[in-house]
Structure formats: C-alpha cells, structure tokens
Amino acid sequence: MPNILKNISLKPYNTFGLDTSARLFVEVKSLEELQEVVRSSKFKINDVLVLGGGSNILLTQDMDGLVVKNSIQGKEIVSENKEEIVIKVGAGTNWHEFVMYCVEKGYGGVENLSLIPGTVGAAPMQNIGAYGVEIKDVFVQLEALHRFSNKMEIFDNATCEFGYRESIFKHSHKDKYIIVNVTFRLSKRPKLNLDYGAIRDVLAEKEITEPTIKDVSNAVIEIRQSKLPDPKKIGNSGSFFKNPVISKEALLSIRKDYPEIPTYPIDDNSVKVPAGWLIEQAGWKGKTFGSIGVHKKQALVLVNYGAGKGADIKKLSEDIQASIVEKFGVALQAEVNII
Ligand code: EPU
Numbered sequence: 001m002p003n004i005l006k007n008i009s010l011k012p013y014n015t016f017g018l019d020t021s022a023r024l025f026v027e028v029k030s031l032e033e034l035q036e037v038v039r040s041s042k043f044k045i046n047d048v049l050v051l052g053g054g055s056n057i058l059l060t061q062d063m064d065g066l067v068v069k070n071s072i073q074g075k076e077i078v079s080e081n082k083e084e085i086v087i088k089v090g091a092g093t094n095w096h097e098f099v100m101y102c103v104e105k106g107y108g109g110v111e112n113l114s115l116i117p118g119t120v121g122a123a124p125m126q127n128i129g130a131y132g133v134e135i136k137d138v139f140v141q142l143e144a145l146h147r148f149s150n151k152m153e154i155f156d157n158a159t160c161e162f163g164y165r166e167s168i169f170k171h172s173h174k175d176k177y178i179i180v181n182v183t184f185r186l187s188k189r190p191k192l193n194l195d196y197g198a199i200r201d202v203l204a205e206k207e208i209t210e211p212t213i214k215d216v217s218n219a220v221i222e223i224r225q226s227k228l229p230d231p232k233k234i235g236n237s238g239s240f241f242k243n244p245v246i247s248k249e250a251l252l253s254i255r256k257d258y259p260e261i262p263t264y265p266i267d268d269n270s271v272k273v274p275a276g277w278l279i280e281q282a283g284w285k286g287k288t289f290g291s292i293g294v295h296k297k298q299a300l301v302l303v304n305y306g307a308g309k310g311a312d313i314k315k316l317s318e319d320i321q322a323s324i325v326e327k328f329g330v331a332l333q334a335e336v337n338i339i
Contacts, residue, residue, distance in 0.1 A: 014054035017235030052122030060310035091121020108190020144177035235304030276300035
C-alpha cells in the first residue's frame with residue numbers, strides 16, 4: 001500500500017500554482033497500488049479528488065478529503081503493421097512526452113496536440129483538442145477502474161461520448177471512474193492536418209513546402225509559445241472557457257455592431273464564436289487584479305502571477321461571464337473544473 005501523506009500542499013500539483021492543501025494525499029504508480037488505495041477505508045470514507053497533471057482545475061479551497069495523484073506510467077505496443085501502430089499508454093504519462101515519442105518515431109496523429117499540459121489519462125476526460133485535431137481522432141479505447149466496485153472497465157470511442165471538450169466522464173460518469181490507461185491508433189503514413197491557418201503561415205515563413213510531422217509539431221509549439229503562458233512561469237489552466245455556440249440570429253445581432261467577429265461553422269442554425277475575442281472586445285485582455293489577471297496575449301486564459309487565490313480567479317471568471325452576457329447576450333461556460 002503506498003504511503004498516505006497528511007497535510008500536503010497541492011501547489012506543485014496544479015498548473016495554476018494555487019497553494020491549497022490536501023488533508024490526505026497519495027501518489028499511485030501502478031494499477032495494483034491504485035486498487036489497494038481504492039480498497040482502503042480512507043478512500044471509502046473521504047471525499048476523493050483524482051489528479052492527473054492538474055492542468056484543468058481551479059482549486060478554490062483546501063481539500064478536506066483524499067487527493068489521489070495518478071502517476072501510472074508505461075507504454076505497450078498492442079499491434080503494428082506497415083500502415084499503423086496501436087499503443088497503450090499509462091494514464092500518468094505526461095501528454096507532451098507521449099506526443100514527442102510519437103513525433104520522434106514518425107507515428108502521426110497527435111503532432112497538432114503538441115505542448116498541451118497534463119497527462120494521457122486526463123486527455124480523454126475533456127477530449128483535448130487544438131489546431132484542428134481532437135484526441136477522439138486517434139482514440140481506440142481506455143481502461144478505467146470503477147471507484148466503487150474496484151473493477152476495470154473498457155470504454156471505446158462511442159461509449160466515451162466525446163464532444164467538444166466533453167466526454168461521459170464529465171457528465172453521467174463524473175467521479176465514478178479512474179482512468180488507468182489509454183490506447184491510441186497512430187499512422188505511419190500520416191495525413192497532415194494543416195488547415196488551422198496559423199500552421200500554414202509558420203511553415204511558409206520557414207519555407208517548408210513538404211512538412212513532416214516533426215515540422216508540424218514544431219510549428220504548433222511555436223504558435224502555442226507565442227500566445228499561451230508557460231505554466232512553469234505563470235500559473236494558468238489554458239483556455240478557461242469553452243468557445244460558445246450561438247444561434248445565427250444572435251450572430252446577426254452582434255454583427256450589426258461588430259461586423260468583424262470571427263466564426264466557426266457548426267450547422268445551418270448555429271455558429272461557434274471565439275470566447276477569447278468576446279472577452280477582448282469587452283476590455284478584459286491583459287487586465288491585472290493584484291496577483292491574478294487575464295493573459296496579455298490570449299484573453300481566454302486566466303493567470304495567477306504568484307500569490308493568487310482560486311476563489312479570486314473564480315470571482316474574476318464570474319465577472320467576465322456577467323460582462324459578456326451584458327455586452328453580447330452570450331453565456332460563457334467554464335472549461336476548467338472548479339473545485
Ligand atoms: N482572439 C481574439 N482575442 C484573444 C484571443 C483570441 O480576438 O484574446 C481571436 C483570434 O484572433 C482568433 C480566434 O479568437 O480569430 C481564435 O483564437 P485562437 O486561435 O487563439 O483559438 P481559441 O479559439 O481562442 C481554441 C482552444 C485552444 C486551442 C486553440 C487552437 C478552446 C476553448 N480553446 O482557442 O485550446 O489551443 O483553439 O486550436 O476551444 C485549451 O483548451 O486549453 C486550449 C488552449
């Protein structure tokens with residue numbers, strides 16, 4: 001049984017760098033260790049928070065219960081032929097390290113998802129996505145431990161119910177499973193996904209006409225580094241809000257005053273609009289309030305410059321939501337899990 005520690009600061013375990021504490025804390029490095037913890041009375045009688053890379057949570061209070069840090073590693077080739085490779089990866093593996101492994105080996109499919117903070121096990125929870133690719137595009141299945149029965153169950157692409165930053169693990173299966181490993185199908189003859197404008201621009205700047213997956217990965221890393229704060233330097237959780245989907249009618253009304261509003265097509269009746277754009281137009285971009293604020297280069301990202309408190313970031317997010325409703329009549333939904 002791994003050691004259950006007492007009164008541990010969670011600062012190193014969340015990318016917002018918030019200094020809240022856990023009354024009980026345990027790190028698990030294998031399925032066996034995880035199952036021992038799940039069997040223990042401390043797990044059964046306490047509120048439990050499972051952490052991956054802590055890159056999509058806002059901790060607004062001390063945790064009176066048990067925090068389980070999932071550090072299950074491992075990489076196993078399930079099958080392989082000339083065209084593709086199927087790999088099973090431990091949930092606690094750092095996501096970007098896994099992407100770098102694929103890029104170095106020439107396995108295509110996740111290069112557009114370079115430099116996303118967090119772990120492999122957390123990635124399917126919210127179907128991580130960037131630059132025209134989502135994890136569901138390369139996902140085969142995952143194995144998760146049921147928190148109450150302590151048994152492993154398999155979820156495939158359909159049963160995960162993936163959507164835009166969504167899966168069943170954020171809804172009906174919330175807090176019921178702990179993801180143990182994820183299996184991906186990657187291509188040895190990858191079709192590159194360059195449609196997201198900025199990628200082509202970066203490649204053109206470098207005069208790369210026949211890009212490899214490494215070139216695409218490097219371009220994505222460059223774009224992310226130019227816009228998004230490095231959580232090791234400035235605490236943040238990436239996009240704080242989801243990009244909202246609004247009706248065409250609502251769009252027409254916003255367009256009267258803001259003809260330049262960017263949109264992404266959804267269907268005949270609705271469009272997705274960038275929350276970052278709305279927040280910038282409402283005047284929040286780069287605003288600082290004590291130790292917290294709205295990132296200077298991407299208004300969708302809330303930041304902790306050091307001594308910030310989760311509750312203050314939550315309050316700031318609510319003030320932003322209220323101002324976007326007032327100005328545009330649009331409701332922004334948090335993408336980050338507020339605990
Ligand atoms: N924009 C502004 N002002 C801003 C930010 C954005 O006007 O402060 C405009 C941009 O000019 C552009 C549009 O909004 O026209 C979209 O901006 P961007 O390309 O930066 O992407 P995003 O929609 O803000 C989404 C994801 C990011 C992902 C990028 C690239 C969500 C919630 N966010 O952001 O994901 O990296 O696209 O694919 O869907 C994350 O989830 O943590 C994340 C960083």
